[in-house]
Amino acid sequence: MSHENQTVAVAMSGGVDSSTVAALLCERGYKIIGLTLQLWNQRRLSSHDGMPEAVQGRCCSIDDVYDARHVADKLGIPYYVVNQESRFEHDVVRPFVEEYLSGRTPIPCSLCNNHLKFDQLLVTARQIGADLLATGHYARNEYDERSGRWLLKRPADRSKDQTYFLFGLTQEQLSRTLFPLGEMCKPEVREEAKRTGLRLFEKPDSQEICFIPGGDYKKFLDAYLEEQGEEIPDTSGELVTTTGEVVGTHSGIHNFTVGQRKGLGVATGSPLYVLEIRGDKHQVVVGAGEDLLSCTLRAKKLNWLSIADLREPIRVHAKIRHRHEAAPATVEKRGDDEVLVTFDAPQRAITPGQAVVFYEGDVVVGGGWIC
Amino acid sequence: MRRVYLDNNATSPLLPEVFEAMKPCFFEKFGNASSIHQQGQQSRSAVEQAREQVAELVNCRPAEIVFTSGGTEGDNLALFGLVKPGDHVITSAVEHHAVLNACRRLEEIGCGVTYLPVDGCALVDPDDLRRAIRPGTKLISIIFANNETGVLQAVNEIGKIAAEADVYFHTDAVQAAGKVPIDVKVMRCDLLTLAAHKMHGPQGAGALYVRKGTLLQPMLYGGRHERSRRAGTENLPGIVGLGKAAEIARQGFTDGSVERLAALRDHLENNIVKGIDQVGVNSAGAPRVPNTTNIVFDCLEGEAMVIALDLKGLSVSTGAACSSGAIEPSHVLTAMGLSPDRARASLRFSLGKQNTAADVDFVLQLIPEVVTRLRDLSPVYKKVVR
Numbered sequence: 076m077s078h079e080n081q082t083v084a085v086a087m088s089g090g091v092d093s094s095t096v097a098a099l100l101c102e103r104g105y106k107i108i109g110l111t112l113q114l115w116n117q118r119r120l121s122s123h124d125g126m127p128e129a130v131q132g133r134c135c136s137i138d139d140v141y142d143a144r145h146v147a148d149k150l151g152i153p154y155y156v157v158n159q160e161s162r163f164e165h166d167v168v169r170p171f172v173e174e175y176l177s178g179r180t181p182i183p184c185s186l187c188n189n190h191l192k193f194d195q196l197l198v199t200a201r202q203i204g205a206d207l208l209a210t211g212h213y214a215r216n217e218y219d220e221r222s223g224r225w226l227l228k229r230p231a232d233r234s235k236d237q238t239y240f241l242f243g244l245t246q247e248q249l250s251r252t253l254f255p256l257g258e259m260c261k262p263e264v265r266e267e268a269k270r271t272g273l274r275l276f277e278k279p280d281s282q283e284i285c286f287i288p289g290g291d292y293k294k295f296l297d298a299y300l301e302e303q304g305e306e307i308p309d310t311s312g313e314l315v316t317t318t319g320e321v322v323g324t325h326s327g328i329h330n331f332t333v334g335q336r337k338g339l340g341v342a343t344g345s346p347l348y349v350l351e352i353r354g355d356k357h358q359v360v361v362g363a364g365e366d367l368l369s370c371t372l373r374a375k376k377l378n379w380l381s382i383a384d385l386r387e388p389i390r391v392h393a394k395i396r397h398r399h400e401a402a403p404a405t406v407e408k409r410g411d412d413e414v415l416v417t418f419d420a421p422q423r424a425i426t427p428g429q430a431v432v433f434y435e436g437d438v439v440v441g442g443g444w445i446c
Numbered sequence: 447m448r449r450v451y452l453d454n455n456a457t458s459p460l461l462p463e464v465f466e467a468m469k470p471c472f473f474e475k476f477g478n479a480s481s482i483h484q485q486g487q488q489s490r491s492a493v494e495q496a497r498e499q500v501a502e503l504v505n506c507r508p509a510e511i512v513f514t515s516g517g518t519e520g521d522n523l524a525l526f527g528l529v530k531p532g533d534h535v536i537t538s539a540v541e542h543h544a545v546l547n548a549c550r551r552l553e554e555i556g557c558g559v560t561y562l563p564v565d566g567c568a569l570v571d572p573d574d575l576r577r578a579i580r581p582g583t584k585l586i587s588i589i590f591a592n593n594e595t596g597v598l599q600a601v602n603e604i605g606k607i608a609a610e611a612d613v614y615f616h617t618d619a620v621q622a623a624g625k626v627p628i629d630v631k632v633m634r635c636d637l638l639t640l641a642a643h644k645m646h647g648p649q650g651a652g653a654l655y656v657r658k659g660t661l662l663q664p665m666l667y668g669g670r671h672e673r674s675r676r677a678g679t680e681n682l683p684g685i686v687g688l689g690k691a692a693e694i695a696r697q698g699f700t701d702g703s704v705e706r707l708a709a710l711r712d713h714l715e716n717n718i719v720k721g722i723d724q725v726g727v728n729s730a731g732a733p734r735v736p737n738t739t740n741i742v743f744d745c746l747e748g749e750a751m752v753i754a755l756d757l758k759g760l761s762v763s764t765g766a767a768c769s770s771g772a773i774e775p776s777h778v779l780t781a782m783g784l785s786p787d788r789a790r791a792s793l794r795f796s797l798g799k800q801n802t803a804a805d806v807d808f809v810l811q812l813i814p815e816v817v818t819r820l821r822d823l824s825p826v827y828k829k830v831v832r
Binding site for chain 1: 537749750751757758823824
């Protein structure tokens with residue numbers, strides 16, 4: 076099939092996945108423009124105590140921009156770095172910091188997808204004359220004639236499934252996006268990278284949050300707020316049990332996340348877990364592992380994909396964090412922009428700030444933010 | 447695809463005559479200008495001829511020219527060569543980063559630096575300068591022609607103020623050379639920076655005019671090259687190219703080529719302003735170099751526009767080449783009062799000797815089409831128009 080007249084912007088991070096996307100689309104005859112989003116200055120906080128120097132293997136490190144540029148050179152495609160650092164800080168980093176400070180556990184990747192990758196980058200792509208945007212995400216999308224809607228579906232390689240981070244896409248965004256890796260598994264992608272002559276086919280996957288080298292978010296909060304000339308608000312308070320008994324004190328709610336076991340500073344006979352963070356009272360509720368189990372959650376700021384809106388209760392598989400096996404549940408409306416999700420069996424550590432995403436088989440029905 | 451290059455303030459293509467002058471230096475005339483033998487003497491004579499050519503461009507003595515690797519080195523040599531910890535320096539908010547960041551470094555090593563504000567055209571007020579001078583003031587460094595808007599500072603008046611106060615005066619004239627006449631005697635400056643590649647010479651070559659009697663501490667130590675002011679074997683082809691470029695630049699003031707450039711720039715600017723709504727010319731109304739126009743296209747992302755134009759065959763930039771990929775909007779445009787959004791929506795078009803009327807027509811055809819497409823997709827523009 077020839078795609079000679081279609082221009083596609085490829086979001087290139089310098090990693091194996093997006094580089095392979097660029098190479099494959101070139102082979103398929105598209106006109107390709109490579110774009111790298113410069114989102115964060117990796118050296119920015121490196122002078123602060125405990126923050127490691129920028130590490131290789133994440134987007135926005137200088138090395139990765141070199142890698143992306145090298146791939147673009149090799150493929151002979153035009154390539155540009157688009158700077159969105161201020162928007163990234165405003166739409167992703169700030170909310171990330173504020174979520175932690177108010178006792179929730181945020182997922183910046185979804186915010187980045189919603190506000191930067193599929194919003195700003197798609198606008199830029201269209202402005203520079205590309206009809207479509209291709210990314211290296213492991214996901215599939217297709218137009219469903221019957222419902223007249225664009226569907227987001229799980230990829231062939233379930234172990235790399237990134238649909239959880241993509242539930243916030245709009246119909247417009249889905250209609251203009253290509254996920255060329257949706258039908259491939261990771262070893263195949265590396266094989267294709269090698270076949271098309273990309274020297275980075277063995278480059279390791281990136282795992283952590285891109286702006287937190289080393290993965291220590293507490294050090295990041297300290298360093299970022301210090302740089303901003305702000306103090307971490309004093310949210311120190313009590314560690315309490317479910318019955319209200321005070322078993323200790325803590326130095327601030329941002330140090331905790333639901334399900335956490337280490338670092339509580341309380342010695343008891345049986346292991347203790349964080350069950351709940353009461354942001355308003357600065358209380359951290361602790362208890363036994365089985366107390367982490369819960370059957371219900373509420374979610375807000377919903378986005379529906381395969382359906383226009385939720386009218387009647389529906390049966391789904393609901394996923395409450397990236398590494399969670401989606402579990403059978405019923406979703407029903409509770410007010411204008413809120414749903415109640417009731418699982419058939421109790422789920423462990425439902426965490427405010429994370430997303431809940433609803434699946435019907437491979438199809439993403441929609442999702443929202445756990446409150 | 448037709449390609450038009452209107453980014454000559456970033457760098458300009460080598461003129462064929464300049465290349466012809468340089469060519470022998472790569473082959474038969476390759477000697478080290480410090481050597482005693484024939485090859486060395488040949489090179490020495492080529493270097494000294496270039497020194498005369500550059501001296502003529504700025505009306506100084508050849509001995510007052512120090513060859514450097516370019517504008518950044520010239521600026522750094524002027525500042526770090528003259529200023530010591532404890533000294534006070536006056537500069538402006540709209541300097542090139544080669545001066546601005548050198549001044550930041552001077553502050554770190556214990557110098558006082560005053561950054562003069564500018565008006566809506568990016569001009570320094572000479573009265574502000576007068577008021578900023580204090581007993582410990584050692585140096586005034588003010589850019590001659592701004593690289594982003596092309597605005598020309600009142601260097602003659604600044605030089606007079608500096609001379610009367612007995613303070614050294616340095617000017618970065620990298621963007622002025624070849625575009626407006628330069629006379630170091632008229633402007634009474636002590637130090638003046640030039641770069642070859644902004645006037646159709648090679649990259650990596652430049653010069654610093656150092657008035658006789660101005661003692662500079664060198665930055666590079668080694669042999670006694672350049673009268674012990676800049677050690678290192680001379681960049682022979684670069685220096686010869688700079689000399690030839692300076693000679694041709696000087697001819698430009700009498701052979702009509704500067705006027706031709708000014709006419710092309712005016713035609714481009716006038717027709718963009720006439721043909722597109724919500725645009726404005728930055729530093730309009732102030733004296734400017736004849737090759738530069740900096741235009742704000744409201745409600746646009748300059749970065750996206752540069753890419754879109756590049757893909758259609760036109761090379762322009764959002765401002766200083768060194769700022770591309772940086773987070774901050776242009777410090778020059780914000781210093782003259784533009785909001786960050788309007789600074790980001792500004793594009794610089796800078797013409798060179800190679801540009802033709804047909805080039806400008808191509809650009810005038812392309813710009814409206816690209817601006818319309820970008821604005822159609824801009825959420826901000828839709829709101830403003832409504």
